[in-house]
Amino acid sequence: MDTIYALSTAPGRAGVAVIRVSGERARETVSRLAGVEKPRPREAMLRRLRDPASGVVLDRGLVLFFEGPGSFTGEDVAEFHIHGGRAVVAALLQALAGVPGLRAAEPGEFTRRAFEAGKLDLTEVEGLADLIDAETEAQRVQALRQMEGALGALYEGWRGRLMRALAYAEASIDFPDEDLPDDLLEKLGPEISALSAEIAAHLDDERRGERLRxxxxxxxxxxxxxxxxxxxxxxxxxxxxxxxxxxxxxxxxxxxxxxxxxxxxxxxxxxxxxxxxxxxxxxxxxxxxxxxxxxxxxxxxxxxxxxxxxxxxxxxxxxxxxxxxxxxxxxxxxxxxxxxxxxxxxxxxxxxxxxxxxxxEAQEHPLITRARHREGLQDCAASLERAGQGLASGLDAELISEDLRLAARALGRITGRVDVEDLLDVIFRDFCIGK
Missing domain, CATH: 3.40.50.300 (P-loop containing nucleotide triphosphate hydrolases)
Structure with a gap:
């Protein structure tokens, strides 16, 4: 994967500007510009920064190195904290453009790499964007809560319960010869009802989160x-x-x-x-x-x-x-x-x-902040309703399992984490199949 760089602070005249580099060549970039062969992770260094091609001093600033996976993107990351004059920033960006293997980052590419590395789920990514755009105190509080994972944790908790219910339904289909309870499917009814009620209450919020955002x-x-x-x-x-x-x-x-x-x-x-x-x-x-x-x-x-x-x-x-x-x-x-x-x-x-x-007003649970969240929750609720009706009318376990799978997938789309391995983990842990 390419090593990318970009100005991370707002463009324009300022006291300090931060330029970030992420990728396998970040350590080499520190060496080329700051003359530090083996930068120590998370240690600020005051160094003269030189253009690798000409050797001309560009500025004197702080250099930090974050070793992957313990960084924002999960990759090796270097940060150059320099004076924020337009000429200084332009000179350093031009110098980075001349380093082999580096390219300018696309919009949002640092955050996308953080998501792909599992550092953030999609709701946390959206919370970060909202925090940057927040104009009022209430917006800041809501965005920070979402960025720190409150919304994603709620949805992942529901998805975990759905995966457990799905595991029970799948077990009755795939492992009929195992010593499983006869009323395994019937036991899913209370959990499906409880999840449906919780999601319905979450949706019945008068769109407060969206209105605040x-x-x-x-x-x-x-x-x-x-x-x-x-x-x-x-x-x-x-x-x-x-x-x-x-x-x-x-x-x-x-x-x-x-x-x-x-x-x-x-x-x-x-x-x-x-x-x-x-x-x-x-x-x-x-x-x-x-x-x-x-x-x-x-x-x-x-x-x-x-x-x-x-x-x-x-x-x-x-x-x-x-x-x-x-x-x-x-x-x-x-x-x-x-x-x-x-x-x-x-x-x-x-x-x-x-x-x-x-x-x-303070809520027990975080609020829905985007239309796509609401759409995913509505899809989940509809699938749960079908599963509950199918269970009540005695439909085959395969049909109930499919609706539970669709419900879990709808929640997984909101956070960006849909993984069939979760289902296998639950099956083997709960029923000890294969012993």
Whole structure:
């Protein structure tokens, strides 16, 4: 396998940059650039780094060597911690390009090698990607938990139980002459039921993990001149939207990105909902309605001039009566605010935190974070349901075994670990066949 190299820190001007090399020529690369014939693993060395071709000194930095398999990729790995100037980084990368047997890494290739070496499962790989992209504290906590294996451990635990159940079913087929219990298949019923219930409860999560990872969409809707844009500016703490007394100022959907209760939120200001006077405004109203329909949460704004009408509101919406500085009174279930003075804004923000913050409340089990996880779990649940029905109706063990195998495979696809040797291990350990 080729030895690869790449800049591991963000490109651009910085105090320190890290360039990583992975593969069988990593040790040789340390020797060529740093002049260290036998680098000691995990020991930082301050060295002058030279271009192997010309002997020119490129920089003075720290060199570390990690011997495989005790490294991130499972291979020999070298790291060069150098000054982060663009010219320094470019010079070192050019020098590495001239070392025989080295090539620039493809996107994600270091992490892929870590996966192939069994250092990470697929959920941990995804957790690492999410951790790098995390914008809020709640996203960081969720991604770190997944990267450290919490989600993969849950799914592997379920798969292990499925493999054990499958081993029992297979044993009744493949080893009929062995001294096995007569009711071996019937004993699978409680375990299949328990697994089905646990996976169903895991799926019934209101997509909290996915919403936390991707962010929550909140749309502000209401009639023209209700103060939607002023409210957006108040929540954003900046003048993100143009505010005017003229009705219909907002013609398109305007977005701002916020952190509310640790959850990333896209807050969208939409065009005023009314019978539009021209084609441009009609298109704005159409987009507003489309965005409102797709939003995870809606803030419906009314004002005294419109009679405080919440006809556009539906169950689950946050109802806000703006312009209470004009003497209007908010009724039951309505939050009164003044976008002009800021009065009542704290109460609205608290309501938003309560509704949105529930996304990342502490859970006994880690949350599903991607559509592919959910699809795999749904496939697993469907196979388990068929296995349970087949068991209840007295179907042949071969059919029940196939459904259990499909269920285990669906879980294995999520973590990237599908191995028939696991099944053989369970059979021989539990039944001591071949003694």
């Amino acid at each position: 991707d962010g929550v969409e909140v749309a502000i809707i209401g009639p023209p001149n209700a103060g939607k844009s002023s409210l957006l500016n108040r929540l954003a703490r900046r003048d993100a939207a143009i505010v005017s007394d003229e009705a219909g100022t907002t013609r398109d959907v305007l977005e701002v990105r916020l952190d509310i209760g640790g959850v990333p939120v896209t807050l969208a200001d939409t065009a005023g909902l009314r019978d539009a006077a021209n084609a441009i405004e009609r298109e704005g109203v159409r987009r507003a309605l489309e965005r409102a329909e797709a939003a995870d949460l809606r803030i419906v704004v009314a004002s005294p001039e419109e009679g405080g009408d919440f006809a556009q509101a539906r169950d689950g919406d946050i109802r806000v009566l703006n312009k209470i500085d004009l003497g209007a009174q908010a009724g039951s279930g309505v939050i009164g605010i003044s976008a002009l003075s800021g009065e009542g804004l704290e109460r609205l923000e608290e309501a938003l935190r309560e509704r949105i913050g529930a996304v990342h």
